[in-house]
Amino acid sequence: MEAKPEKLKQVLSLIFSHLKALETEVLAHRAVFATVKRLGVVPDLDESLQAATQRAEQTMSAKYDAPLENALNRIDESAFDELLVKLLEKWKPTDPVN
Numbered sequence: 641m642e643a644k645p646e647k648l649k650q651v652l653s654l655i656f657s658h659l660k661a662l663e664t665e666v667l668a669h670r671a672v673f674a675t676v677k678r679l680g681v682v683p684d685l686d687e688s689l690q691a692a693t694q695r696a697e698q699t700m701s702a703k704y705d706a707p708l709e710n711a712l713n714r715i716d717e718s719a720f721d722e723l724l725v726k727l728l729e730k731w732k733p734t735d736p737v738n
Contacts, residue, residue, distance in 0.1 A: 677685050 673685070673689070676682055682688070
């Protein structure tokens, strides 16, 4: 699979844009969480956050793990196909035909 610089730039820009937005949101939530915790408004806040995090991890694993594995396998298969094509193009049999 040949890397296309412009396509790669678009993908990296999209990934970094999403990472920036997600990190911004996480930092905002952490600031609010710290304030709520400091004020003691919600009892057992840390435990509630831990339980919610575990549920979210399970949900996100179910949502993303299989599609990621599928995409990575397809990339590997594409690379293998390209390697095989190049090998066959360069292959020069020297034995006589049977």
